[in-house]
Amino acid sequence: MPQFTVDEDLAALVEKLAKPKPFENLSFNAALRRVLQAQIQPNKVDSELEQLLAESMALKKGTKKAASPSPQQWAASVSELKTKKGLGTWQAICDVLKIETAGDSARRKLRNWVKTNRPSWPPVPELSGD
Incomplete structure (x- = not known):
């Protein structure tokens, strides 16, 4: 497995963005994984919300109010x-x-x-x- 050198300031930034809980000891890999997953998850949620919105709009189009008599x-x-x-x-x-x-x-x-x-x-x- 390849090894990468990471500058200290970048490691500190990843640790800060990972928002560890008090007294939680995260490895660099775990902190980086948390940061990256936080960036990916909102897109998944957004796409699910978009799908639900599209489904509800399709249902709404199918239900029309009956016209009032003259x-x-x-x-x-x-x-x-x-x-x-x-x-x-x-x-x-x-x-x-x-x-x-x-x-x-x-x-x-x-x-x-x-x-x-x-x-x-x-x-x-x-x-x-x-």
């Missing part, structure tokens, strides 16, 4: 709302009918309100999972 079409089917302007969102319809949504889905709040207060109106469209 509030304009539903409002046009209700005689009391047909003539009202600006009913382009479920929230706008709730505002006209003075339905408090309190941060919940305006479409779901409207659906429950219609069932209770206006059963003769056409039902508000539902989504799977409602």
Whole structure:
């Protein structure tokens, strides 16, 4: 096995970078191995993180939110709302009918309100999972 001469200042630098624990006696080889492995390990961790990120992004692309039914079409089917302007969102319809949504889905709040207060109106469209 070949032998290498190492200057004292280089040996001291390797020992310092190895960060020995108190009272730990490291050989030069062990200290150099620790320093080099510390440089290699982050790259391995980085590549594993990159792979996990790529997998999670691929999963996210596959899950799309279902499109909300058209509030304009539903409002046009209700005689009391047909003539009202600006009913382009479920929230706008709730505002006209003075339905408090309190941060919940305006479409779901409207659906429950219609069932209770206006059963003769056409039902508000539902989504799977409602």
